[in-house]
Amino acid sequence: MDPRELDAALDLISAEAKRYLAGVAERPLRAENADDAADSFAGTLPEEGEGALEPLRKLVEDGPDASITSAGGRFFHFVIGGATPAGLAADWFASALDQNAASWVTSPLATRLELVTIDWLKDLFRLPQEWGGVLTTGATMANFVCLAAARRWWGERHGVDVDEQGLAGLPAPPVFSSGYLHSSSYKSLGMLGIGQETVRILSRDGAGRLDVPALRDALSSLDGAPAILIGNAGEVNAGDFDPIAELAELAEAHGAWLHVDGAFGLFARLSPRASHLAEGVERAHSATADGHKWLNVPHDCGFAFLRDAASLSRIFGATAAYLPGLDDPRPTLAYSTPEGSRRARSFATWATLRAYGRRGYREMVEGHLDLAQRLAGRIDQAPDLERLAEVPLNIVCFRYRPEGVGEKELDALNARLGEAVLADGRVYVGTTRYEGRVAFRPAIVNWRTGPEDVDLLVDVVQELGAQLAAQSRVETARSTA
Numbered sequence: 001m002d003p004r005e006l007d008a009a010l011d012l013i014s015a016e017a018k019r020y021l022a023g024v025a026e027r028p029l030r031a032e033n034a035d036d037a038a039d040s041f042a043g044t045l046p047e048e049g050e051g052a053l054e055p056l057r058k059l060v061e062d063g064p065d066a067s068i069t070s071a072g073g074r075f076f077h078f079v080i081g082g083a084t085p086a087g088l089a090a091d092w093f094a095s096a097l098d099q100n101a102a103s104w105v106t107s108p109l110a111t112r113l114e115l116v117t118i119d120w121l122k123d124l125f126r127l128p129q130e131w132g133g134v135l136t137t138g139a140t141m142a143n144f145v146c147l148a149a150a151r152r153w154w155g156e157r158h159g160v161d162v163d164e165q166g167l168a169g170l171p172a173p174p175v176f177s178s179g180y181l182h183s184s185s186y187k188s189l190g191m192l193g194i195g196q197e198t199v200r201i202l203s204r205d206g207a208g209r210l211d212v213p214a215l216r217d218a219l220s221s222l223d224g225a226p227a228i229l230i231g232n233a234g235e236v237n238a239g240d241f242d243p244i245a246e247l248a249e250l251a252e253a254h255g256a257w258l259h260v261d262g263a264f265g266l267f268a269r270l271s272p273r274a275s276h277l278a279e280g281v282e283r284a285h286s287a288t289a290d291g292h293k294w295l296n297v298p299h300d301c302g303f304a305f306l307r308d309a310a311s312l313s314r315i316f317g318a319t320a321a322y323l324p325g326l327d328d329p330r331p332t333l334a335y336s337t338p339e340g341s342r343r344a345r346s347f348a349t350w351a352t353l354r355a356y357g358r359r360g361y362r363e364m365v366e367g368h369l370d371l372a373q374r375l376a377g378r379i380d381q382a383p384d385l386e387r388l389a390e391v392p393l394n395i396v397c398f399r400y401r402p403e404g405v406g407e408k409e410l411d412a413l414n415a416r417l418g419e420a421v422l423a424d425g426r427v428y429v430g431t432t433r434y435e436g437r438v439a440f441r442p443a444i445v446n447w448r449t450g451p452e453d454v455d456l457l458v459d460v461v462q463e464l465g466a467q468l469a470a471q472s473r474v475e476t477a478r479s480t481a
């Protein structure tokens, strides 16, 4: 290992990253040779190293073709943000300084930046300043952290320290949510030993909307036994919300723990135009949001917020003779999450908040709300497109529905169209099942996305849809001839 390679290595990557990012508006979302390009990285461990520059040249040569252009503004799949200039550059610097955000001893800077960041985020999301929080790898891990705190609280109500003694001998914790519950919460409940199937889903329709009276009845029948409610602020198919304030009221009335998954929906609280959707989160016991989605910092980054963050060290505090003690006055953030050594993801979050401020983020969110309405308007005007849901936030759920195609064939047609759109590469958007129907669900989260990108999405779906519909008409004619 030769330190003299460092300058050339960083210069190469910096120059190539700039070149790549300058071109994301023109790049296909998925190169035609993406699979082959990815496979070209296979190979065995080299006996002799090639030096720093060879692998880096390989990365910049074949890496972009093997990648999805999710950094650009025409990526609408899942809910994935880009990276702001400040966020990206600060994240690079976190790697250069190679800070371990485990503790004050490993990095005063990473620890201080994380504490400042959590305070700023609480301010941004209008959460009570007395709350605590911690950065995680994403909303999955943030849900895990918050539900771990809920599990501990629930055990205490039964007189058991479940982090010390486990769940054996206790009843199954009553956990309730709507059909909007995200897969990551199921995963978290499984990892916590509560069990994925323990959660009772109370929905009143095919979309998964919360059945409030059923929840009220279920809570009443517990006779004051502690329960855990999971509210969903921003569901992935249409961007809809559980009635969080009603959930908060029920939680207060029945002494239940309310956790709110606001991976992207918590950002509704940044704009007076959308904040009503997520009203009541401030009355919850815990809440999550994502950094790598709507905050537009690089992967990976999420946030867990808790009313009582002090309990986290009872769950995740893992001391040893060589590690800081639990009573050390200097913060050890590793004792608030499952991870020991931790990436200093606060660099990017702190830098982007400082770079663009409350107003910059409000304007970005409102710009995306406008784009979602523009998209909904284009869909409503198109005779061959059908919108399937209201558009409260930044996701538009719709399907292709040309004249003369029966309901029974629409699912297959939209599924094939979904594949065709991904292969086409001008835009990137996935399909889902909404109220039983195959549908597109573009999510607008990237700071680079503009009206032209949204318009292109509509054009591409219509153009490829017409081709597929014509093809299937020919096939039907042939098979009946």
Ligand SMILES: *Cc1c(COP(=O)(O)O)cnc(C)c1O
Pocket: 079, 137, 138, 139, 140, 141, 182, 184, 234, 235, 236, 261, 262, 263, 264, 290, 302
């Ligand atoms: C994306 C998402 C998650 C999971 O977040 P990751 O950052 O992918 O771990 C959880 N809940 C909701 C509502 C989400 O949209």
